[in-house]
Amino acid sequence: MNDIRRTILWVIFGFSMVLLWDQWQIHNGHKATFFPKVETQAKAAATPASAASAGPAAVPSASVTPVAPGQVPASVSTTPAAAHERIEVSTDVLKLSFDTEGGSLVRSEFTRHADMADAKKPFVLFDESRDRVYVAQTGLIGGNFPSHKAVMQVSGERSLKDGQNELTVRFESAPVNGVKLVKTYTLQRGSYAIGVKHEVVNTGSAAVSPQLYMQLVRDGNKPAGESSFYSTFTGPAVYTEAKKYNKVEFSDIEKNKAEIDKTSTNGYVAMVQHYFASAWLLGEGIARENFVRKVDNNLYAVGMITPVGEVAPGQSKAVENKLFVGPQEEKMLEALAPGLDLLKDYGWLAMLAKPLFWLLDKLFGVLQNWGWSIMALVLLLKIAFYWLNAKAYASMAKMKAINPKIMEMRERLKNDPQKMQQEMMKIYRDEKVNPMGGCFPIMIQIPVFIALYWVLLSTVEMRNAPWTGWIHDLSAPDPYFILPLVMTLTTLLQTALNPAPPDPMQAKMMWIMPLMFSVMFFFFPSGLVLYWITNNVLSIAQQWIINTRMGVPPQFNLPKFK
Secondary structure, X not given: OHHHHHHHHHHHHHHHHHHHHXXXXXXXXXXXXXXXXXXXXXOOOOOHHHHHOOOOOOOOOOOOXXXXXXXXXXXXOOOOOOOOOEEEXXXXXXXXXXXXXOOEEEEEEXXXXXXXXXXXXXXXXXXXXXXXXXXXXXXXXXXXXXXOOOEEEEEEOOEOOXXXXXXXXXXXXXXXXXXXXXXXXXXXXXXXXXXXXXXXXXXXXXXXXXXXXXXXXXXXXXXXXXXXXXOOOOEEEEEEOOOEEEEOOHHHHHOXXXXXXXXXXXXXXXXXXXXXXXXEEXXXXXXXXXXXXXXXXXXXXXXXXXXXXXXXXXXXXXXXXEEEEEEOOHHHHHHHOOOHHHHOOOHHHHHHHHHHHHHHHHHXXXXXXXXXXXXXXXXXXXXXXXXXXXXXXXXXXXXXXXXXXXXXXXXXXXXXXXXXXXXXXXXXXXXOOOOOOOOHHHHHHHHHHHHHHHHHHHOHHHOOOOXXXXXXXXXXXXXXXXXXXXXXXXXXXXXXXXXXXXXXXXXXXXXXXXXXXXXXXXXXXXXXHHHHHHHHHHXXXXXXXXXXXXXXXXXXXXXXXX
């Protein structure tokens, strides 16, 4: 009876730890790992033209009520929109679509990253269609000035030619109240960072002091193909040196609970999803006001506002910044701006995860295959933790050696639980066996393997990366479920090598829990499953060797479900 109570308490304790882990994830701005909430948000039904006008800075090109400096207008003009068109610009890594209405970036395709659903198509991040809205917009506020609703004239080249390292596209608005806005986008070969220059030209007779806003607007829907068995963050993020990296849930914006550093002279604003991100980057030392807000039904914005300064008649002033639109490649992000590498989210174990990725990347540099690199990394970790694991398996081997004595004692004293407990503790004491000795060395390693889990889940380089044979994408589940089956078998084999608990109920739980755990891996990325298989196989080999050395012949303790 005591054993049954103990088993129930262990199950409750284990389940409580899972719940606590989930709450810790939520507390630190992550989605829940095991029990993600399904957000039921209405899909944006806006047409391409109307969706763009729904942003928080949706300033009409004419007949607009002036707003106070620092306040991004949210109203839309009823004046019919002027004619505008889409302009396509391409480099070796990007294919972009700009709208001459405001010179906004309304579509981005990555030529080196394929779509998950159709590998023949490039991955699309920015988009403005009936199903999705995700755009980058800029404009002027502080008066009736050109905004992202002002129709602009475009000039410049449309594609990066062989031997050419950069191209520029220029959008120029007509004067509005004596103020003209000129946007110049500079794209470079091999780069996902776009240089953006905003030039304010005063063609009027009075000085003006406009402010420049830069924002990313997207719907609140999860990216297509998001897994139900593990969760990654989708939404705005704001980074400043004072508050560091701060993710904001769409639900917090809805409830006006978003907590960000609203004023700063450094940092960036971003929109993040699994593997990819966009961010507005402004130079260090430039004052800016950061904001997140809901702008329409299921549309949200994150952005910044910076003063241009006073522009005298006949004069002009320029603000230069960058727009990053691309994959979360860690080394590239680190080189672009301080803290930008945090877009690749490792959670609270970043201190462990970053060196693990560094080592994984070095292994890839040698092996040129992410699958073999994963296996090599797990091997190195096993070597590093060899003595800890040896202590754990040695303790298990001792437990297995005295198991027949304990089973005989339990049968003999099954009607006297109190005497049975005393006798069991005496056996442990006489044989110098700690029943928890096999747990503590393994528990020490758990944070490292959780960190490695996040590394493998977050690394965009594994997206569409093959391993061998039938595994053509380490970021996708095994199409034939071969790896999950192997993982399940190795998990059960490892369980069978462990000493059977004296209590029959505990022995059954030892087999049920791994089976339940293995089911999730049928839907996990192949890279994660490969990592777990490698860990299991190496653990089995080490356990077998240590048992043999200690004179405890390895044997399989099969379950007895009666």
